[in-house]
Amino acid sequence: MPPAAGTKLGYTPPDGGWGWAVVFGAFISIGFSYAFPKSLTIYFKEIQEYFSVSYSEIAWLSSVMLASMYAGGPVSSILVNRFGSRPVVMVGGLMVSTGMVLASFGRTIMHLYLCVGVIGGFGLALNLQPALTIIGTYFQVKRPMANGLAMAGSPVILFTLAPLNQFLFDSFGWRGSFLILGSIVLNCCVAGALMRPVNRNTKPKSGAAPERDRPSAEEAASPDAREQLADLLTGKHQSSRGCLSKFIDVSLFKHRGFLIYLIGNVVMFFGFFAPVVFMAPYAKHQGIDEYSAAFLLSIFALVDMFTRPATGFIGNSKWIRPRIQYFFSFAVSFNGVCHLLCPLLPGYAGLVVYAVIFGLAFGMVCALLFEVLMDLVGAHRFSSAVGLVTIIECAPVLLGPPISGALVDIYGEYKSMYYACGVFMLVPGMFFFVMHYFNYKRLDKEKKQSVAVHMRTCEEALKPKMNRDGTRAHEADR
Structure with missing residues (x-):
């Protein structure tokens, strides 16, 4: 393996062990974050006819959801820095679920913009950033491999949700489907439960310099x-002057x-x-x-x-x-x-x-x-x-x-x-x-x-x- 760049983590990442369970949790969390907005397009035609809106108006639903997911990035980062990845991902799963359930009772297109687009999109932001961040705490040498496996969650879940949404749509309509999707997305809470904090007392291998002593x-x-x-x-160990902001x-x-x-x-x-x-x-x-x-x-x-x-x-x-x-x-x-x-x-x-x-x-x-x-x-x-x-x-x-x-x-x-x-x-x-x-x-x-x-x-x-x-x-x- 190539030498890993220093990361100032203050410990040696395990590069395996429970980290692979974390990768699986990130696989689910990242998958829902990117695939969920795309998979909802199956319901657009019926929703468009139900609310008598134009195609451009209904198309904004996915755009607002994706934009809210990206706009919520700084808030998600602050929460991860303060509380860690596990609780943030679990709260995000609950938010997306709540948004989908509330949207199933919608009476206007603005109601869907708010519930699916804003609440659901912000919940996806709380799923995405923590999942990406925690991989870097568990992996260093094998980090590109771990990131590649986690990012594969998006096409896999999209490939799964597309036929499932069509089946739900044919069986229950868009309102019933949104209720069921609200329960399915709770799997993000399970994914978050897998993201336990890394053991920072890991000792470096004998004969190798600690990674924290090898800056990039x-x-x-x-x-x-x-x-x-x-x-x-x-031999003078001093604290870093350039501390990260709070x-x-x-x-x-x-x-x-x-x-x-x-x-x-x-x-x-x-x-x-x-x-x-x-x-x-x-x-x-x-x-x-x-x-x-x-x-x-x-x-x-x-x-x-x-x-x-x-x-x-x-x-x-x-x-x-x-x-x-x-x-x-x-x-x-x-x-x-x-x-x-x-x-x-x-x-x-x-x-x-x-x-x-x-x-x-x-x-x-x-x-x-x-x-x-x-x-x-x-x-x-x-x-x-x-x-x-x-x-x-x-x-x-x-x-x-x-x-x-x-x-x-x-x-x-x-x-x-x-x-x-x-x-x-x-x-x-x-x-x-x-x-x-x-x-x-x-x-x-x-x-x-x-x-x-x-x-x-x-x-x-x-x-x-x-x-x-x-x-x-x-x-x-x-």
Whole structure:
């Protein structure tokens, strides 16, 4: 395995044991967070007819839910920092369940916006961030693998919920289905119960330096880290000056790697979800029947399901892990090229090929999306980082699909929408490649400089002691 980057956790993560039960809990929690808003689209047609609203009005239901999930990120991060992952996930499951039950009694579309969109979306936020954060406390060497397995929960649960929702809809209508879904989503509480806090008394293996004494390049380049390592070398253990803020670490906006990730992701998310939303309508627009169009989503989800854990295994290899940011850059660019080529693929066979390639590209990005953020900022700052990222990404997540839909309305076809999404993905992909090239070079240079400073500091600290010993020996001879 490749050497793990230092994380300032203050203990050695077990990289296994109960951590795999935590990964299973995160698999469920993350799966519901991402799959639940998409799976509700099955009920949209009946709800639209029941409330006599337009398609755009009913389409906002999923957008509001996703936007609320992202907007609740900072609050979720604060609660995780204060109470830990287990109680936050369990409260989130109860909130989503309550929102679905209340929505089943709705009399207006605004009632559904509030219950499903706001209450349910905020509950999903309390499921997502804690599940992502706790993996970093249990895993370090095997973290990309664990993240890939956990992120596979989204396509697996979507693949399961899609036929289940159709069955519930045919049997009980949308009101009865919402009541039943309110009970099903309580499984998030079970997932939260698995997320017990890590044992922080884990001893490092004999002969190996503790991980907390091996800072990453980004940490080693900071003045605080230089002083801390100098203290370790001279036997002076002092508390860190740069303590994290009590609630959320806004100093991340001065972090070079975090800013690269944030800028690229804001652009990327304008074109991230729209191709999934419009895949089936694009097929119908070409004269393909409804069942064949829906089957494209099943193909996409099936490929995505196997791609995410496979990406985690590849990302954990000794060849990829040290420069995993390049792997993520390739995945984002691959998505862009995939969307640009989509309008050029003819007929239903071409769309099947697109669904397979898109599932592969989409799964790669999703498996790496939060792993690369943790790689940049460290597990100890990840909770604050993901909270800040999600609140800023809320705008492109909310506006991306409507903007893509507007392009379809303006031009009367879907090609322009796919071209636009391709550009929105390809540009940040190239941005990541260029910026991380310079970032890696800068980190390597700073690391070499910091090591030289550490050695000089150590020599200066030891030199006075040697002089005193020499003086005493000389005086003793006299």
